[in-house]
Amino acid sequence: MRKLLKVMFGQVAIVSFLLILQLALMFVSLLRISEYFLYFDIFLKIVSIAAVVIIINRHSNPTYKLAWVIAILLFPMFGGLFYLFITGQMHTKYFFYKLEEVQRETNRPYNQSEAVINEIKESRPERENTVRYINNASGFSAYRCTQAHYFPQGEDKFKSLLIELEKAEKYIFLEYFIIKEGVMWDSILEILKKKAANGVDVRVMYDGMGSMTLLPKNYPKTLESYGIKCCVFSPFTPFLSALQNNRDHRKILVIDGKTAYTGGVNLSDEYINIDYPYGHWKDMSVMVRGEAAFSFTRMFLQLWWHTTKTAEDIKAFEPDFSETEETGQDGYVMPYCDVPQDKYQIGEFIYLDIINKAKKYIYITTPYLILDHEMIVALTNAAMSGVDVKIICPLVADHWYARAVAYSYYKELLDAGVKLYEYTPGFIHGKTFCSDGEVAVVGSVNLDFRSLYLHFECAAWFLDSSVVNSVYEDFTATIEKCSVITKESCTKMNPLRKILNAFLRLFAPLM
Numbered sequence: 001m002r003k004l005l006k007v008m009f010g011q012v013a014i015v016s017f018l019l020i021l022q023l024a025l026m027f028v029s030l031l032r033i034s035e036y037f038l039y040f041d042i043f044l045k046i047v048s049i050a051a052v053v054i055i056i057n058r059h060s061n062p063t064y065k066l067a068w069v070i071a072i073l074l075f076p077m078f079g080g081l082f083y084l085f086i087t088g089q090m091h092t093k094y095f096f097y098k099l100e101e102v103q104r105e106t107n108r109p110y111n112q113s114e115a116v117i118n119e120i121k122e123s124r125p126e127r128e129n130t131v132r133y134i135n136n137a138s139g140f141s142a143y144r145c146t147q148a149h150y151f152p153q154g155e156d157k158f159k160s161l162l163i164e165l166e167k168a169e170k171y172i173f174l175e176y177f178i179i180k181e182g183v184m185w186d187s188i189l190e191i192l193k194k195k196a197a198n199g200v201d202v203r204v205m206y207d208g209m210g211s212m213t214l215l216p217k218n219y220p221k222t223l224e225s226y227g228i229k230c231c232v233f234s235p236f237t238p239f240l241s242a243l244q245n246n247r248d249h250r251k252i253l254v255i256d257g258k259t260a261y262t263g264g265v266n267l268s269d270e271y272i273n274i275d276y277p278y279g280h281w282k283d284m285s286v287m288v289r290g291e292a293a294f295s296f297t298r299m300f301l302q303l304w305w306h307t308t309k310t311a312e313d314i315k316a317f318e319p320d321f322s323e324t325e326e327t328g329q330d331g332y333v334m335p336y337c338d339v340p341q342d343k344y345q346i347g348e349f350i351y352l353d354i355i356n357k358a359k360k361y362i363y364i365t366t367p368y369l370i371l372d373h374e375m376i377v378a379l380t381n382a383a384m385s386g387v388d389v390k391i392i393c394p395l396v397a398d399h400w401y402a403r404a405v406a407y408s409y410y411k412e413l414l415d416a417g418v419k420l421y422e423y424t425p426g427f428i429h430g431k432t433f434c435s436d437g438e439v440a441v442v443g444s445v446n447l448d449f450r451s452l453y454l455h456f457e458c459a460a461w462f463l464d465s466s467v468v469n470s471v472y473e474d475f476t477a478t479i480e481k482c483s484v485i486t487k488e489s490c491t492k493m494n495p496l497r498k499i500l501n502a503f504l505r506l507f508a509p510l511m
Helices: 004-008 012-034 041-057 061-076 079-087 090-107 113-125 125-140 154-165 182-199 219-225 293-308 346-357 374-386 400-417 449-454 466-481 487-491 495-506
Strands: 146-151 172-176 203-205 229-233 251-255 258-263 281-282 285-290 332-338 361-365 388-394 419-423 425-426 432-435 437-442 457-463 482-484
Touching: 004 374, 041 061, 041 079, 061 079, 061 449, 090 293, 113 125, 125 332, 125 346, 125 457, 125 466, 146 154, 146 466, 146 487, 154 258, 154 285, 154 425, 154 449, 172 293, 172 361, 182 203, 203 293, 219 229, 251 293, 251 457, 258 293, 258 457, 285 293, 285 332, 293 332, 332 346, 346 374, 346 432, 346 437, 346 457, 361 466, 374 388, 374 400, 388 425, 388 466, 400 419, 400 487, 400 495, 419 425, 419 449, 419 466, 432 466, 437 466, 457 466, 466 482
Parallel strands: 172 203, 203 229, 281 425, 361 388, 388 419
Antiparallel strands: 146 285, 172 251, 251 258, 258 285, 332 457, 361 432, 419 482, 432 437, 437 457
16 A cells, blocks of 8 residues: 555656646647637647648658657647647757757867778778768767777676776766666665765766656755765656657766776666566676777766756866876777757667668667668668678567567568567667677667657767677577567467557657
8 A cells, every 4th residue: 555655646646647737738728719719720720730741841750750740630639739839849949059059069179080080991991981970970089099898798797897986086977867776776886985985076967757766856965965966867847848758868887088888788786687577687788998988978078067057178087098008909989979859860870871881791689679761771671682680679578569569560571581589588678780790889779769869879889899799799699599580470460469569650759
């Protein structure tokens, strides 16, 4: 009974109730007004037609447009006005306008080394334009004086970061979608408290929705009592706002600008298989050490400064790499981040670039397979061209509707020759691409609309690095623990389930 009351009167329930109440009041008000004013119903339908025209002419993904158009056609009196209300909010536009200012200011001192580009142009000429695009679109650079290590399990990352955190001398920055009290976070927190007491600048930023039910409401004050600076990105509030849709999905831990971690692993016990909500949890991460690590400091500070409204000299956080230990050269590493509402879909571009340039194979792991038209075309064209395209998805899903939507793509992909597998021990949460023994990506970017278009994301692109081979070896080992998805299994699916999957697919961009 106590648990039920806690859920009923908890923060999530109250905020959700207030949001639903706002929507209901808006809908009822429109109905009442249309009853008293003869032409108001016609006016609302004209607004919906105008909204559809605006959607069609906007520079955005066609599948995303289609989802909105269908929603407006289903609710012509309410849909158009709701779309304009959501997309026309001035505070949302102001939020991203100010973020662009911060990005310009923090990116200005750092330019891509032409010597590195010329090396890539000479050894891998087909990858030169990829580097130039990422640099122009995100402001981040490719580096050669960087070492990297790939972790095939969350437990591996956890052991490594506990060691590296102890080495911090100047600062430790953490930015995560999910932080949850437990063995993993408590172990990290003990080190952070000790380091903060010794004068290390420790900062923690977590997403206001991803961690809302996992941490106490006043948790930032708790951390500040330990000397740790903390802020919550976009707290979940009971007000209708498009910003609630743009979550900070990044996973960043950076130490002194010399060592950084990214990937799919959040700071919660299921990621290191202490808890088992969905069977065995497989997740992948990467550590970079050297010049590329400072890129993650810049990513963190951009969002930190924008969220806290404080600006500092970014040069003050830059390590003197001439005094650091020799990192050597392990191919090329290019960290990058993706921001919603800009005109670039960097995460999707990089995935499409890898697929379209593949000659031998493309191996992909993703927890969510919710594809737009461009991604479907790229994957099917690659498979039909003779490229070995393999995708591993989870057998056990953390969101039932995500798995239902993924099923709707299976037959289309299988018909083109794409090979699909499901991770049978449980849930695979890693987001990795590797191709042709040349290139790989490890980061937070899922193959779904939320990651590619709505969330703040980050990742690292590797060329001729040892990480490429590590990702390949991990994929081939993981596939031994997977079941094969066949055309027959798709054909034998319950007809009602097929209809549900197809219906959910229509609204996948809005989920």
